[in-house]
Amino acid sequence: MTTMVQEQAVAGSEIRRHELAAFLRSRRERITPEEVGLPRGARRRTPGLRREEVAHLSSVGVTWYTWLEQARDIHVSVQVLDALARTLMLDASERVHLFQLAGAVDPTPAASCTGITDAVRMTLDQLDPLPACVQNSRYDIAAYNRTYSRLLCDLDAIPPEDRNCMLLVHTHPEWRSSIVHLEETMRLMAAKLRASMAGHLSEPAWKMLVKRLQTESPEFRENWERYEILANRSKTKQFRNPHVGLLNLHHTDLWLSPEHGARLVTYTPVDEATRERLEKLYLLAVS
Known part of the structure; x- marks a missing residue:
């Protein structure tokens, strides 16, 4: 019985690897070079992106990514899955599918938003027009009220994982x-x-955040x-x-869950x- 269970597990793992490979190829082929800021070139015959382009944009090795599309039995970290999801412009459902095929747990706040009770949401709403949000110690924004949604940008338009x-x-x-003292703010936030x-x-999730910041922001690399x-x-x-113009505001943190940094x-x-x-x-936010 044990041998049969083990054989079924191996077979299931192999099926997932092949499904993952097919999924990655399908998403790679639907993205044009122009969408990710690459030149098309006169000799391009591959539909969508090439494997080496996906590997470069995701900061992974070309050989390693090729093995992934060949359904080789290799370990895939959540940091790499996150990078691939962003490079391939996956939406929320596709991102969930990617992590499930890889047998991994998505650590981003979009995948799991816990600790935001109805009472907390009501408190946020009652604070309007004072901007307010709930953050964790990693600075993920887990919830926010309507004024905060327009304080620095249109936050509703930002994907939850970002x-x-x-x-x-x-x-x-x-x-x-929107930040008046941007350079100072970036330096202080890196220190925090x-x-x-x-x-x-x-x-x-923490290592994934730092790696992404180091990849995408020269200012963060310098401050880090x-x-x-x-x-x-x-x-x-x-x-x-x-x-509405210049806003002078007192920033205050009220701890909801000190052990988790909320x-x-x-x-x-x-x-x-x-x-x-x-x-x-x-009024603008609710109109």
């Missing part, structure tokens, strides 16, 4: 343009992430190599919102002009 303050401040043009990561050094450490603290921040982040106006502008922003 709703991370570290990613947004280093890679999202509209988010970056370094401090927070001390208790999560072996966790895939400084090895500065900074604890979370409340402070006054300035944002330049494209709809906190309610709130912004309150420093002056009357900011209070009025927040009210306008809220």
Whole structure:
């Protein structure tokens, strides 16, 4: 009986590898070079992207990626799966399918959003027009109210797996343009992430975030190599919102789950002009 179970497990694993290979090929072939910023070239015959192009864009070896499409029995880390999902422009359902075929658990906040109770959501809603959100120690944005959704960009338009303050401040043009003191903010946030990561050094989601930031942001690479450490603290921040103008805000963290780093982040106006502008922003968000 044990031998039969083992044989079934081996057969199931082989079927998943072949399905994964076919899935990757199908998604690779549907993406044009222009969509990922590559020249088409006059001699291109491959529909979509070449294997070496996917490997390069995902920062993995060409041989290794070729083996993956050949259904070889190789280990695939969650960091690589995340990179492939972004390179191949997978939507939420396709991303879930990719991780299931690989027999891996997706560590991104889009895959599992826990700890946001109805009471927490009600609190967020009641705080409008004060911007507020719930973040964890990795700076994933797990929930937010309507004013916060338009504070720095149209957050609803951001895929859930990319709703991370570290990613947004280093890679999202509209988010970056809304921060008055951008260079200082990036340096301080890298130092905060370094401090927070001390208790999560072996966790895939944390390593995946840092690798992505290092790949996509020269500013993060430079600040990360400084090895500065900074604890979370409340402070006054300035944002330049494209709809209502300059906002002067007090930033406050209210801890919901200290052991997991979950906190309610709130912004309150420093002056009357900011209070009025927040009210306008809220009306814009709900209209």
